[in-house]
Amino acid sequence: MAHTAERIASALEGLAHELSTGKDGMCSVRVAASDVHECVLRLRDRAQFETNTFVTAIDHFPKEPRFEGLWQFMSVAHADRVRVSALLPGTEPKVASIVDLYPGAAYAERESFDMFGIVYVGHADLKRLLMPENYDHFPLRKDFPHHGIEPDRLYREWDRRRRERAAVSDHSEIADQ
Amino acid sequence: MSTSQLFEYTPGTVDRDDPLHGELMELNMGPQHPATHGVLRIKVVLDGETMREVEPVVGYLHRGKEKTCESLGWRKFFPHTDRLDYVQPLLNNCAYAMALEKLAGLEVPERGQQIRVLLMEMSRIMAHLIYLGTTSIDLGAITMFFFTFKERERAYSLLDAYTGHRMNNTYVRIGGVYADVEDNVAAGIKEWVNAFPKAIDEFETMLTGNRIWFDRNRNIGILTKEQCKAWSLTGPNLRGSGEAYDLRKAMPYSGYEQYDFEIPVGTVGDCYDRYLVRIEEMRQSVRIIQQALAKLEKTKGGEFLADDRRYVLPPKETVHQSMEELIHQFKIVTDMALPKGHVYHAVESSKGELGFFVASDGTSHPVRCHIRAPGLMNVQAIPVLMKDRLFSDTVSIIGSLDFVMGEVDR
Numbered sequence: 073m074a075h076t077a078e079r080i081a082s083a084l085e086g087l088a089h090e091l092s093t094g095k096d097g098m099c100s101v102r103v104a105a106s107d108v109h110e111c112v113l114r115l116r117d118r119a120q121f122e123t124n125t126f127v128t129a130i131d132h133f134p135k136e137p138r139f140e141g142l143w144q145f146m147s148v149a150h151a152d153r154v155r156v157s158a159l160l161p162g163t164e165p166k167v168a169s170i171v172d173l174y175p176g177a178a179y180a181e182r183e184s185f186d187m188f189g190i191v192y193v194g195h196a197d198l199k200r201l202l203m204p205e206n207y208d209h210f211p212l213r214k215d216f217p218h219h220g221i222e223p224d225r226l227y228r229e230w231d232r233r234r235r236e237r238a239a240v241s242d243h244s245e246i247a248d249q
Numbered sequence: 250m251s252t253s254q255l256f257e258y259t260p261g262t263v264d265r266d267d268p269l270h271g272e273l274m275e276l277n278m279g280p281q282h283p284a285t286h287g288v289l290r291i292k293v294v295l296d297g298e299t300m301r302e303v304e305p306v307v308g309y310l311h312r313g314k315e316k317t318c319e320s321l322g323w324r325k326f327f328p329h330t331d332r333l334d335y336v337q338p339l340l341n342n343c344a345y346a347m348a349l350e351k352l353a354g355l356e357v358p359e360r361g362q363q364i365r366v367l368l369m370e371m372s373r374i375m376a377h378l379i380y381l382g383t384t385s386i387d388l389g390a391i392t393m394f395f396f397t398f399k400e401r402e403r404a405y406s407l408l409d410a411y412t413g414h415r416m417n418n419t420y421v422r423i424g425g426v427y428a429d430v431e432d433n434v435a436a437g438i439k440e441w442v443n444a445f446p447k448a449i450d451e452f453e454t455m456l457t458g459n460r461i462w463f464d465r466n467r468n469i470g471i472l473t474k475e476q477c478k479a480w481s482l483t484g485p486n487l488r489g490s491g492e493a494y495d496l497r498k499a500m501p502y503s504g505y506e507q508y509d510f511e512i513p514v515g516t517v518g519d520c521y522d523r524y525l526v527r528i529e530e531m532r533q534s535v536r537i538i539q540q541a542l543a544k545l546e547k548t549k550g551g552e553f554l555a556d557d558r559r560y561v562l563p564p565k566e567t568v569h570q571s572m573e574e575l576i577h578q579f580k581i582v583t584d585m586a587l588p589k590g591h592v593y594h595a596v597e598s599s600k601g602e603l604g605f606f607v608a609s610d611g612t613s614h615p616v617r618c619h620i621r622a623p624g625l626m627n628v629q630a631i632p633v634l635m636k637d638r639l640f641s642d643t644v645s646i647i648g649s650l651d652f653v654m655g656e657v658d659r
Contacts, residue, residue, distance in 0.1 A: 094590065094591050094592065094593075095351070095352060095588070095590030095591060095592050096351050096352075096590075096591070096592040096593055096594065098593060100591070122478040122479070123478045123479075123481055123483070124481050125481065125593075125595075125602070125604065125621055126604070126606065126619060126621045128606070128617075128619045130608050130616055130617045131617075132616075142606075142619075144593065144606070146602075148478060148487075148492060148494050151494075151499035151500060153593070155591070155593070174479060174481070175479050175480055176479055176480040176481030176482070176626060176629065177481070178629065179625055179626070179628075179629045180481075180625075183625075187315075200308075201307065201308060202307065202308035202311040202658060202659070203308060203311065204308070211313060211316055212315060212316055212617075216316075218316060218317075218319075218320040
């Protein structure tokens with residue numbers, strides 16, 4: 073692990089960061105939200121972290137700054153990992169996308185946007201991944217209740233449109249579909 | 250290779266007014282389609298038989314597992330991990346349990362680890378059998394489906410004898426496993442596992458030299474090492490491209506460093522190589538299971554569950570006799586707290602790196618439980634492999650990437 077920490081420290085030289093070791097023995101880097109892209113770029117090019125493992129966030133509601141963005145990378149050559157974290161504000165959380173560095177982070181960023189509403193600036197196709205496209209809420213935020221908000225709203229809207237179409241059409245609903 | 254070269258696919262890149270291609274047709278494959286292995290929907294824009302635009306749409310099986318974990322608490326989430334990648338429930342159990350043990354700083358007794366290795370390797374074989382059966386039935390080899398499911402059924406019966414369930418076993422606990430592997434179960438597994446290489450030979454006789462199988466898989470869906478790493482692909486897909494990277498060797502857990510096995514790698518990185526890698530992985534799993542059974546023979550009668558009353562339930566005999574133990578059991582079941590901290594633990598699942606990232610604030614419920622699903626990354630690679638290929642290649646590519654929607658959508 074000492075070797076990993078040294079590699080990371082030398083890669084991030086000159087960039088304001090805080091290096092610590094997590095409970096699982098993994099090196100963890102805390103940077104400012106504006107430095108995430110630069111930090112990830114250096115970790116990739118100077119410390120050989122070739123693979124993005126996940127991009128996600130933690131909601132610390134009602135604390136402020138509310139979100140803790142998390143990025144984790146793995147080095148196939150060195151068989152070790154690093155975790156990058158940055159604090160993001162509760163209102164309009166925004167951070168640079170790393171898709172230009174790791175194309176494989178595209179779905180992970182979409183998922184994080186879907187679940188927390190964090191906007192990854194620079195992502196070419198940032199839209200919901202798991203929830204329906206016309207869904208209004210961010211389910212993994214702590215102020216979203218576990219039983220959901222209007223869980224049947226989307227169904228009711230679909231049903232209303234279907235009835236309207238059926239009323240206009242001379243034929244039955246089946247023919248309309 | 251620069252990132253721009255790796256990023257071959259950007260959504261919506263086809264020029265619809267280009268006179269050089271014919272009339273474009275949009276087609277939805279799925280969400281209910283037998284070859285998409287679950288409820289995956291793939292939007293394709295076809296120019297004749299060539300796919301010009303490919304976009305996977307996931308989320309049809311989204312059940313909010315991560316949110317459920319936050320509201321259920323550490324212990325009660327175990328049965329939910331079974332339903333992630335539902336063809337290998339015990340492997341998911343192990344991965345989640347190991348993440349929690351890392352957080353709690355709990356050591357699993359030797360016998361517990363050996364049983365886990367045994368279960369994980371059985372799960373791997375069972376998952377690879379599903380891959381082989383479904384992929385070959387999609388490519389027209391219907392007999393293969395029955396061959397593989399016959400073997401899988403045998404493994405099911407053994408797990409049934411051990412856990413009492415065929416599927417969704419939930420038999421792993423924090424600190425070990427729920428019950429010991431009895432002699433009759435061990436004997437049954439031994440008998441099955443000794444006969445299994447013969448079944449693999451049978452599969453290979455059917456497929457490896459088969460002209461149709463070869464033509465439909467060779468040079469289809471080629472991934473280079475660099476592409477795999479950039480697209481976060483792990484497991485057999487990465488190894489099929491020639492990178493000998495296996496978490497069991499690179500970052501050993503559950504005592505995998507004591508087992509003797511090889512990492513098979515491919516050379517071309519196409520669907521055929523991924524098939525060969527999985528076939529060889531089954532053979533290596535057989536070797537590991539045989540070693541684990543030999544080790545279990547030596548540790549017979551040993552502890553298989555950690556003796557730590559903060560996280561492990563008291564034995565049933567004492568619960569039924571002592572008031573204090575009953576209260577203790579109640580406390581653990583209702584609000585077992587884990588120490589504060591962030592922990593990530595990943596295991597080599599049959600699909601790639603299956604990881605659990607858990608964040609705890611020292612209470613009985615997690616702040617966050619993120620499931621790093623290898624299947625989602627495999628789905629993400631679909632457009633990279635399918636763009637500008639023939640439509641008939643979709644089934645080979647989907648099959649060879651190998652994902653289970655329960656895990657992709659969580």
